[in-house]
Amino acid sequence: MSHAMDVEALTAFLARDFGQVAEDFRVEAVTAEGLRLRLKVQERHLRPGGTVSGPAMFGLADVAVYLAILSRIGPVALAVTTGCAMDFMRKPAAGRDLYAEVRLLKLGRSLAVADALIFSEGVTEPVARANMTYSIPPAR
Amino acid sequence: MSHAMDVEALTAFLARDFGQVAEDFRVEAVTAEGLRLRLKVQERHLRPGGTVSGPAMFGLADVAVYLAILSRIGPVALAVTTGCAMDFMRKPAAGRDLYAEVRLLKLGRSLAVADALIFSEGVTEPVARANMTYSIPPAR
Amino acid sequence: MSHAMDVEALTAFLARDFGQVAEDFRVEAVTAEGLRLRLKVQERHLRPGGTVSGPAMFGLADVAVYLAILSRIGPVALAVTTGCAMDFMRKPAAGRDLYAEVRLLKLGRSLAVADALIFSEGVTEPVARANMTYSIPPAR
Amino acid sequence: MSHAMDVEALTAFLARDFGQVAEDFRVEAVTAEGLRLRLKVQERHLRPGGTVSGPAMFGLADVAVYLAILSRIGPVALAVTTGCAMDFMRKPAAGRDLYAEVRLLKLGRSLAVADALIFSEGVTEPVARANMTYSIPPAR
Numbered sequence: 001m002s003h004a005m006d007v008e009a010l011t012a013f014l015a016r017d018f019g020q021v022a023e024d025f026r027v028e029a030v031t032a033e034g035l036r037l038r039l040k041v042q043e044r045h046l047r048p049g050g051t052v053s054g055p056a057m058f059g060l061a062d063v064a065v066y067l068a069i070l071s072r073i074g075p076v077a078l079a080v081t082t083g084c085a086m087d088f089m090r091k092p093a094a095g096r097d098l099y100a101e102v103r104l105l106k107l108g109r110s111l112a113v114a115d116a117l118i119f120s121e122g123v124t125e126p127v128a129r130a131n132m133t134y135s136i137p138p139a140r
Numbered sequence: 141m142s143h144a145m146d147v148e149a150l151t152a153f154l155a156r157d158f159g160q161v162a163e164d165f166r167v168e169a170v171t172a173e174g175l176r177l178r179l180k181v182q183e184r185h186l187r188p189g190g191t192v193s194g195p196a197m198f199g200l201a202d203v204a205v206y207l208a209i210l211s212r213i214g215p216v217a218l219a220v221t222t223g224c225a226m227d228f229m230r231k232p233a234a235g236r237d238l239y240a241e242v243r244l245l246k247l248g249r250s251l252a253v254a255d256a257l258i259f260s261e262g263v264t265e266p267v268a269r270a271n272m273t274y275s276i277p278p279a280r
Numbered sequence: 281m282s283h284a285m286d287v288e289a290l291t292a293f294l295a296r297d298f299g300q301v302a303e304d305f306r307v308e309a310v311t312a313e314g315l316r317l318r319l320k321v322q323e324r325h326l327r328p329g330g331t332v333s334g335p336a337m338f339g340l341a342d343v344a345v346y347l348a349i350l351s352r353i354g355p356v357a358l359a360v361t362t363g364c365a366m367d368f369m370r371k372p373a374a375g376r377d378l379y380a381e382v383r384l385l386k387l388g389r390s391l392a393v394a395d396a397l398i399f400s401e402g403v404t405e406p407v408a409r410a411n412m413t414y415s416i417p418p419a420r
Numbered sequence: 421m422s423h424a425m426d427v428e429a430l431t432a433f434l435a436r437d438f439g440q441v442a443e444d445f446r447v448e449a450v451t452a453e454g455l456r457l458r459l460k461v462q463e464r465h466l467r468p469g470g471t472v473s474g475p476a477m478f479g480l481a482d483v484a485v486y487l488a489i490l491s492r493i494g495p496v497a498l499a500v501t502t503g504c505a506m507d508f509m510r511k512p513a514a515g516r517d518l519y520a521e522v523r524l525l526k527l528g529r530s531l532a533v534a535d536a537l538i539f540s541e542g543v544t545e546p547v548a549r550a551n552m553t554y555s556i557p558p559a560r
Contacts, residue, residue, distance in 0.1 A: 085505035225365035335479035
């Protein structure tokens with residue numbers, strides 16, 4: 001697939017349209033398969049015990065897939081998540097950022113499907129996996 | 141199933157062990173099927189456009205199922221989410237709280253399974269559905 | 281929701297369009313929430329050890345949700361399954377039929393969402409749960 | 421991960437313990453990431469219109485992940501599927517076999533997690549994706 005938005009364009013989009021969460025994330029790379037997004041883990045992402053919370057990991061996967069879609073089709077702000085399934089497999093390493101590695105599996109006219117593996121920085125085995133489906137509005 | 145913790149005990153548990161998010165939620169009822177939990181929707185739960193964010197709904201389902209499990213087995217703080225699947229079906233109504241209605245489907249020695257429907261207050265049709273699996277630590 | 285097809289019409293549809301699997305199933309009832317479908321368990325549905333196989337349970341949930349949709353919108357043969365998530369919670373009771381109890385959660389113009397609980401006949405606790413999403417073709 | 425069973429051993433296991441479905445499948449390779457399994461598509465796997473049925477694809481993913489686990493831990497006949505989530509993305513190509521490409525993501529003492537992409541032979545884009553969780557019995 002060709003690319004409609006690069007790291008710089010996606011970063012600007014995130015800052016403008018998702019100001020509230022933009023500072024949590026850093027777009028690391030638009031990849032051949034999808035995109036890599038970092039969650040800059042902070043106090044508010046943690047659960048008691050110091051592990052990254054489920055909602056924070058969900059948010060990472062959700063934003064990562066969203067940006068991966070936009071990297072191919074451009075700034076369609078109205079794409080909406082219709083479904084997700086996640087497996088939480090290992091405890092994230094303490095004090096490290098997480099990143100999501102997205103694979104776009106289908107980018108149809110009205111529906112996109114992708115999966116993401118979530119890693120603690122510097123650790124080989126994934127912390128979680130997610131698959132997400134997005135509905136893409138007709139007028140584009 | 142018999143109940144090990146009531147609304148008051150669950151509320152106290154939430155305040156003590158999940159201080160960071162406790163103020164977002166209100167335990168409405170321990171029900172025959174599971175539990176009902178309210179998300180007191182605030183600015184930080186919203187996405188651009190004013191809709192409740194996916195991570196906020198994930199968090200609501202996750203905490204609701206967690207508390208439903210505790211209502212039956214008591215304060216096992218170490219139960220961990222191992223999987224979830226959600227369908228996002230309708231846009232939440234603006235300016236209204238959400239609540240989750242949990243059904244406990246299995247409460248085994250090591251694994252619990254539940255589903256939850258998420259509603260906007262005062263609206264009949266559900267906004268989202270979730271199923272969650274939890275691993276329960278052996279020593280209890 | 282009003283009903284477009286009753287038990288008799290759904291049974292005839294199944295026999296005509298799904299001849300290969302029609303004999304496995306019996307439409308028990310069109311319900312207020314959705315539909316109840318029986319899987320007449322036979323040798324070919326079993327795994328070693330005598331338990332009903334995963335694919336047979338998947339098939340039961342899939343056909344049950346499909347028929348529940350048709351019961352509301354009429355014989356749209358081209359609706360296709362786009363996603364499913366299942367939890368297998370208990371071993372089905374030996375030598376008993378299974379049935380699926382469907383709840384239609386969303387029936388939109390282009391997308392339907394439902395869940396189903398699967399039971400062994402005569403047993404209170406569910407064997408499995410499934411949620412399914414269907415894409416409905418535009419021309420209807 | 422090291423390998424406990426190779427293609428030959430897995431094929432023999434399948435024939436002995438899953439006689440009923442063994443002839444549907446061919447173990448193509450034990451891979452670095454998991455395993456590749458072929459579904460030899462036949463009349464009984466098809467839906468009206470000639471497409472491979474959902475249950476047949478579920479069965480392919482389920483058996484593929486099961487064999488991938490056995491390839492690492494040996495013939496543990498009692499591992500059971502506890503959960504799955506699938507996205508059906510494209511119509512399988514008519515008259516072609518399907519194969520599943522498994523990635524083992526976690527192989528713990530009691531729980532295994534894997535995903536699988538399903539392809540029509542000779543077609544680059546995947547037909548479906550699945551993730552499966554398996555419970556592994558304690559005594560091994």
